[in-house]
Amino acid sequence: MKMDLKSKLLHAVLGAFFAAASPVFAQETPNVVFILADNVGFGDMGPYGGGELRGMPTPITDQLAREGLTLTQFLVEPSCTPSRAALMTGQYSIRNGLSLFIIPGTPNTLPKTAFTMGQLFKDAGYSTAIYGKWHLGIDAQSLPSAHGFDTFYGIPPNTSWDSAATVPGVMLSHSAGDVPEKDLIDKGPWIMEQKAGGELKKVKPFTLEERAKIDVDLTQKSVAFIKEQAAAKKPFFLYLPFSMGHSPNLPSKDFAGKSRIGEYGDKIMEGDHHVGQVFDALKEAGVDDNTIVVFASDNGPTGLEFSNWSALGAPDMGSSGPFRGRLGAGTEGSIRTFAFIRWPGHVKPNTDSYAMFSIMDFLPTFAAILGKELPKDRPIDGVDQTKVLTGESEAGARETLLSFIGADLVAARWKQWRIYFKDEVRTGSGHLQLGGADTGFIDRAYPSVYNIEMDPHEDVNVGGNFIWAMEPALKAVMEYEATLKDHPNPKPANVTNFGGN
Template identity: 65%
Template sequence: MFLKRMLIGVLSISIAAPTVFAQSAPKQKKPNVVFILADNVGYGDMGPYGGGELRGAPTPRTDELAKSGLKLTQYLVEPACTPSRAALMTGQYSIRNGLSLVAEAGTPSTLPGKAYTMGQLFKDAGYATAIFGKWHLGSAPKSLPGAHGFDQYYGLPPDVSWDSATYVAQAIQTHSYPNVPDKVLYEKGPWITQQKGNGPIQRVKPFTMEVRAEIDNELTEKSIAFMKQENAAGKPFFLYLPFSMGHSPNLSSKQFAGKSRIGQYGDKLMEGDYHVGQIMDALKEMNIEDNTILVFASDNGSTGQYMMTYDRLGLGAPDMGSNGPFRGDLGEATEGAVRTFCFIRWPGHIAPNTSSYAMFSIMDFMPTFAAILGAKLPTDRAIDGVNQSDILTGKSKIGNREHLISFIGADLVAVRWKQWRMYFRDMNRTGTGQQMLGGIAANSVPMYYPKVYNIEMDPHEDLQLVNYESISVNAFKAIQEYLASVNKFPNPPPANLTNFNQR
């Protein structure tokens, strides 16, 4: 449906800086910020979390990064790509911008023009800003990176993901458009795009399977060139590099094809690790690593067994990752879907080779960066992220977050309060027989009473608890606070792909 729709459519709260930052700001340059975002890489994939070599795909540069900075072990995201990226960019739950499902071309799901993003935060602070890779927040002019503070954008069409490289090839294979020449299909299909400032989107080249395989090389090269240019100009920069590592189909470059022991997913892990190392080396070469905050994180947990369909040879090497000890896959609200990896390095501010079990949401980066910059966030909207700078500097072990709510579409489906996870809708696999699908293909149904799990005692969520009254009051309090904020700042219509009676 998505392929057909896409081809048819183409064809026919004010935060003050902590004292430590306020005192040091006049004495040194503003820190550069580099945010590298992997795509659907699970908690159990990377070396510092027990993956890497043990997963058949060594990640030596990520191991090095972890030793030089902070590793978060309770880094929490939203259930899918668009929701997590919306939360990262705005510091808000994705539902507050109508993006609580994966954005699909031809639907109203698009970032509102009034959204205040991380790109605008840094631009307002005098930074050069760039994004190279995947935006996935909509293609309306009001939604583009250039409309939200980014000076440069190069990457995918802004409303699709990495699998769009397969669209035309699939249409050709299935004879979906038998009277349309292949050349025309590629002309009208997805193209790599670029944008300068808030100018028009420009098409660069068709996004084919061959381009997909080599795209991260190109994105990394452009990222390094951007950093060198701005550093030479003496301007602080914010680089957002959401590359393709982890997202099916994981077609690796020629350099890494066949390098791992677990197939193309492992090859892409190793390639992504190499690109992270290239960014680290470039910062060192420019002698600015001490004044650069470097973040490497994933937007979601990994895909699950439904990615067996990408095991094209049927040899037991599916295009899927590992969520470690946690249950569930990308697209669900389970711990395995919303808990993944994150490393943060800032020499002189973040102690090397440290780890934090504090609950840290992808939304928290926005207010944390604002605090470091001494910038104010808008007060005409709810900001769900919290300032976690004390975790970075080691002043706090527990941080400023103790709960997190999860949404899928219009539904509030789960809440975390400390080590407790409470579900209000039951995640069910859909389909029949071998086509029973979970993860992003799962369905959810309402329940009369919540399901409750103790994530620390039972990380795989195998033991459902019934004596939860002692903690439910705290979970329900968090929900009531959210609902009160919606009364003050109403949400737009929620994302929807199936119930058209809602509109």
């Protein structure tokens, strides 16, 4: 059927209108920048009551909170590797055998079969990069390049930031006999890099000097990646797990002495500055309005066991705020930390959410934003929290969370209730009484129960008064255990129990 001139003109105008209007929202899939701090506590950053009040101003982070969403119940796993495994896979870390942080010499490593956030974005046509700390294993099957990342640059994928002190420690203790320091440095650790399809290559020794400036290098590479992808008009996923907060907190020369509390504060201020540099790069590249930025920490702060890292006796440790515990423990202060999300046009500025939001939830949330499905052949413990981001839901899609350490299920959360199935047993005495990662556990006959709104420091066990609060938590445990019938966990992470015992 032929159209008259009037119909043709109307058709052309409407076609032009919809062509111009439609994919302002669609792209145009958003770029994603995920910046992960390391061992920074709930009470450290300015918007959570830290920052200036703790002698270490965080102006960029304060601005980020004004421009985006602050999560006040952001929950992670108790230590570095477990949280990173949960972030990448959307699963409890124990499902991939990574419920303890990786120590070189142990077999713990990310399985080849794991589906990761890197793969999600790669499959969606994104350029992908990680600059910093992977900490999920150095086996070929475990490397970032095996899990969707085009580019990796950082410390050895099976170590953490304190590995920079390896050679000085060996020299101090004469543990290598008369081996020259140069030979020890050549042995490693080294800063490494890899391109997809290529070999993992050594770049330069990871010394204490390099430790002090590595976040500068990582940020520069991140800025270059943003500009390169923006110029190519290609959507990108940038994962920047930098060192801010992890002992030894050796600041770069531009930030040494900037805070009022020593090197820990200096490094927090430096990290805040680097976040600002990433924001500047997004704006200069013209992609600021179409980029989701997440800035979060992987777990709670370190404790007194790391206090001797810092110069002049200032403890190299952060703050859990009002909560009990630190890195490595199963308590609220270990698994509750900071997170900010900025997404112009979608996340309302200067808002906060008390919704329970797990680090595992980012994978299904990003999948929903991209319109992609996650694998159906495995349990996904994360949930889609898109409505929390957009402000459509106050409560969110989660009300329970389990906490594992090694082979043990140590605790559960249901709403504001914390239920413990194990008792912590601290080692040592006096100022040497260590908690966190140095905690041991013994079984309880009945769980202990704490209301973290009524009692944030978990000083009063109210299990006798609120027995009913255990039931929903135990239900979550039973539901998790039911998934193990068809999807059993691999052998759990272990560094203390050998010989099959």
